Amino acid sequence: MVALSERMSLSTMQTIRRAPKTTFDPLFRWASVASALLVLLVLAGILGSMVYGGWPAFREFGFGFITSSVWSVGKGEFGAWVAIAGTLTSALIALVIGVPISIGIAIFLTQLCPPWLKRPVSTTVELLAAVPSIIYGMWGLFVFAPLFARYVQVPVSSLVEGMPILGTILYARVPSGVGLLTAGIILAIMIIPFIASITRDILDQIPTILRESAYGIGCTTWEVVRHVLLPQAGVSIIGAVMLGLGRALGETMAVTFVIGNANRLSLSLFDPSSTIASRIANEFNEASDLHFNALLALGCILFLVTFAVLVLARLLIARVRNR
DSSP states (O other): OHHHHHHHHHHHHHHHHHSOHHHHHHHHHHHHHHHHHHHHHHHHHHHHHHHHHHHHHHHHHTTHHHHOOOEETTTTEEOOHHHHHHHHHHHHHHHHHHHHHHHHHHHIIIIIOOHHHHHHHHHHHHHHHHSOHHHHHHHIIIIIHHHHIIIIIHHHHHHHTTOSSHHHHSOOSSOOSOSHHHHHHHHHHHHHHHHHHHHHHHHHTSOHHHHHHHHHTTOOHHHHIIIIIHHHHHHHHHHHHHHHHHHHHHOOHHHHHHSBOOOOOOSOTTSOBOOHHHHHHHHTTTOOHHHHHHHHHHHHHHHHHHHHHHHHHHHHHHHHHTO
16 A cells, blocks of 8 residues: 555656646736736725715815815715714724733733633634624614713713813713714724734744743743733734724724714714714715715725825834834
């Protein structure tokens, strides 16, 4: 049997050697190039269609389309600043809440979790990533928002009313439970599984000898995590965070349910607002003429904001690698 297997392997190798390389290699090369070019063409097509559709709005309002907070369909006046501010603020809230929790989950699973608990927790985190966004939105509107209004917005508003700074940031005019902070919390819950799963896999790939060496010289678990694991995984963690940020910036249905969808520019995190994605989702079916062009211009702005985030991520990663 061994001799037969060796003869078959030798025969297979000889067949591969006799195969005409000049036929398959160029085909493989061109197929790979075509795959890469297809992605670029699709990206250019999407951007081109958004710019073409939104150009009448940019031409009509100029740079004021970005800086104006007026959005009146009846008057034909459109400004994107409220939606832009809501998008960036809700995404920032999601990062502030979600990133520490995600890194904590990853550290627990790789360093502190007992073996019998590791698989259930890991499976639960991965299942959270598979939950559709509309389910998060419905849960946020019908379950989380009433509880948030009763146990957070009403007591906090009563406590900070009249205070110079906190009274502006944390006061709810109408404590309904929906608003910027609610949207940020829902987004944080949605991005936690992605960041936590990627960070966990990254920490698992760090050579065990580094951890054992650190423990061997007397380092505590905190010192191992702080001075060994996080510096080694820093670049990849930044990439995971930026992936979560991209998800938060473009999320539509969950935010539409819980942000309030009001064209209101307020400093209070409890007040309703809107994002670019939620405004497009709410008004796209009824839009026409200049209103339709304004919504496409909003989509173009969201595309450029996401692209700027990716560029920033590349710069941060390059800076960390050069240290």
